[in-house]
Amino acid sequence: MTNLASTTDTPAAAVLTETDDGAARLHRNLFIAIAAVLVVAPFVAYPVFVMKVLCFALFALAFNLLLGYGGLLSFGHAAYFGMASYVSAYTAKNWGLTPELAILLGTAVAAVLGTVFGALAIRRQGIYFAMITLALAQMVFFFSLQTPRFTGGEDGIQAVPRGKLFGLVSLADDRVLYWLVAAIFMGGLLLIYRIIHSPFGQVCKAIRDNEPRAISLGYRANQYKLMVFVLSATLAGLAGATKAIVFQLASLTDVYWTMSGEVVLMTLVGGLGTVFGPIVGAIVIVAMQNYLATLGAWVTVVQGVVFVVCVLLFREGIVGVIAKAIKKPL
Amino acid sequence: MFELLGIPPQALFGQVLLGLINGSFYAILSLGLAVIFGLLNIINFTHGAQYMMGAFVAWMCLNYLGINYWVALVLAPIIVGATGIAIERLLLKRIAHLDHLYGLLLTFGLALIIQGLFRNQYGSSGLPYAIPPQLAGGQNLGFMFLPNYRAWVIVASLVVCLGTWFLIEKTKLGAYLRAATENPTLTQAFGINVPLLVTLTYGFGVALAAFAGVLAAPIYSVNPNMGGDLIIVVFAVVVIGGMGSIMGAIVTGFSLGLIEGLTKVFYPEAAATVIFIIMVLVLLVKPAGLFGRPA
Structure with missing residues (x-):
């Protein structure tokens, strides 16, 4: 089985497997620091911007779970992100669901979609896996384009009501909604951290590094691959569903292949196969899009250049480089 | 008139x-992808x-x-092949x-850079390209009207596909190529x-893509986004056919174009997705x- 994380020049993944006490303490401190930043952020930065970063960071974390720890490059994660976004927006707007139910339903649909697509895609490996996930996602894009009664077609689903959390707390104010998004993000991050460091996560890493050997040791590699695929798709769906409530919008952009490319880019920039890299990558890419927004199509060019430069010169990513410098897994 | x-x-x-015209583009593009993949072990996302x-x-x-068109048909593949x-x-x-997947990334x-640059320069609305005067008009075949240019596209694609097949399977250069694919x-x-x-x-594979682009110019308008979505369909074609066989890529490309065309007639709603659905079925069955060899 081919994989990316273990063939980088510096084995960030190899460093990562040694979970010594020092690393565990460092990670705990980092989690406390992230929580502190989350508390301060809405008072320092524009809350909507921070929420956008958090949604994309969760999306990238979910993607990295699959690529960094499962060794599977999905080029179609926009399908789960976008479909969950549509379902959450549609049910909140047309069925009048409360936001937490809309988000849960969107996430559940992403989980189902992830199960079906994952079961198909793991039938092939390596480069074919990437092409199959991309083609399946494009199928979801065409479905979305052709069912305007559900997706609103080119207009998307606009003016999605944020509603009242549990029917009690109005989320119309950005500063109130922020705490929900921050909680979802933190929950997602802790869950992914737990998955990576569980026995299940260890087996996934073993399959990533040497699939035939893992099989010979008696692990059903395909079941593990499917499971990590479903987990990744579900969490990507959680990010997409939350995004729909935050921006009160679900559109074709969310299911298009460029979105799949963006999440790959975030993970690559931040550091493939690192726990915290995707967060950094999401901050960098979302900030970049924000500052370059006036440049139109140049954003695409800049993203392309970042892609090429990362692959040629900077494969460890930002957090990967830091992890190498301090000789601790991050 | 009968029905x-x-x-x-x-x-x-x-x-x-x-459908056959789309099929010829699928065939040429998937052929190029297969040739490049065989030797370089990368999937060329820039193909579109x-x-x-x-x-x-x-x-x-x-x-x-x-x-004019005829010179460009030779010149464009050479220039793009050189890039x-x-x-x-x-x-x-x-x-x-490195791992093959880095090549994909x-x-x-x-692809993002090239598309972005062209979009900046020429916008996304598309530019017209006239059919060369020698191929204007068409033939009335009784049951249908056959525009000359469209007939030419199919013939030219077939010739190029079969020529590539001959080059790789029957010449000494092709033998070197196959040997290098097997064990560099x-x-x-x-x-x-x-x-x-x-x-x-790589240059040859790219030149094939550019050749398809020149053929396509008078049919579809010249547009910076024309390759972006097409390449994903071609990926599905490659998954369906498998990249092990040159003839397989050609046959799969033409037949899927034909199936897509027929779907447009009988069930237009599924025309955009039919190739992806076939891909799913092939993944389930084979x-x-x-035409692929089991891994």
């Missing part, structure tokens, strides 16, 4: 023809952008230099020792310049692809 299954024959054969470049080079030749050779030498070579980035180290030990072969192969 077939409730569909007027004009509409039916019109779509069949359009290079197809678009072929169309644009033909357009530029006509509008800036007054070079491909530069890409291989400057970029792809550096990551050849690098060429994806290149051993082939090099026999004194064959494999790095040069790799570079030329995961290695119709």
Whole structure:
């Protein structure tokens, strides 16, 4: 089985497997620091911007779970992100669901979609896996384009009501909604951290590094691959569903292949196969899009250049480089 | 006028023809992908952008230099192929020792750059490219009207596809290529310049894409986005056919175009997704692809 994380020049993944006490303490401190930043952020930065970063960071974390720890490059994660976004927006707007139910339903649909697509895609490996996930996602894009009664077609689903959390707390104010998004993000991050460091996560890493050997040791590699695929798709769906409530919008952009490319880019920039890299990558890419927004199509060019430069010169990513410098897994 | 299954024959054969034309683009593009994958072990995501470049080079030749279609048909693949050779030498070579997936990521980035640059320069609305005067008009075949240009596209694609097949399967150069695909180290030990072969192969694959782009220019307008979605369909075609066989890529490309055309007649809602659905079915029944060798 081919994989990316273990063939980088510096084995960030190899460093990562040694979970010594020092690393565990460092990670705990980092989690406390992230929580502190989350508390301060809405008072320092524009809350909507921070929420956008958090949604994309969760999306990238979910993607990295699959690529960094499962060794599977999905080029179609926009399908789960976008479909969950549509379902959450549609049910909140047309069925009048409360936001937490809309988000849960969107996430559940992403989980189902992830199960079906994952079961198909793991039938092939390596480069074919990437092409199959991309083609399946494009199928979801065409479905979305052709069912305007559900997706609103080119207009998307606009003016999605944020509603009242549990029917009690109005989320119309950005500063109130922020705490929900921050909680979802933190929950997602802790869950992914737990998955990576569980026995299940260890087996996934073993399959990533040497699939035939893992099989010979008696692990059903395909079941593990499917499971990590479903987990990744579900969490990507959680990010997409939350995004729909935050921006009160679900559109074709969310299911298009460029979105799949963006999440790959975030993970690559931040550091493939690192726990915290995707967060950094999401901050960098979302900030970049924000500052370059006036440049139109140049954003695409800049993203392309970042892609090429990362692959040629900077494969460890930002957090990967830091992890190498301090000789601790991050 | 008689009808077939409730569909007027004009509409039916019109779509069949359009399907065959799309099929010829699928065939040429998937052929290029297969040739490149065979030797370089990368999936060339830039292929769609290079197809678009072929169309644009033909357009530029006509509008800036007054070079006609027939010259552009030869010139554009050479120019775009040369940029491909530069890409291989400057970029792809550096990551050849890494996992194949890095090649996918690098060429994806290149595709974004190329598409973005063309979109900045020419907008996304598309530029017209006239059918060459020698191929204007068409033939009335009785049951349908066959535009000359469309007939030419199908014939030209078939010739190029079969020529490529002949080159790879029946010539000495092709034998070197197949040997290098099978075992590059051993082939090099026999004194064959494999790095040069790799570079030329990439250039050739890219030139094929550009050739398809020139053929497409008078049919679809010349548009920076013309390759972006097409390449994903071609990926599905490659998954269906498997990349092990040159003839397989050609046959799969033409048949899927035909199926897509027929779907447009009988169930238009599914026309955009039918190839993806076939891909799913093939994955369920024969995961290695119709012409692929099981891994």
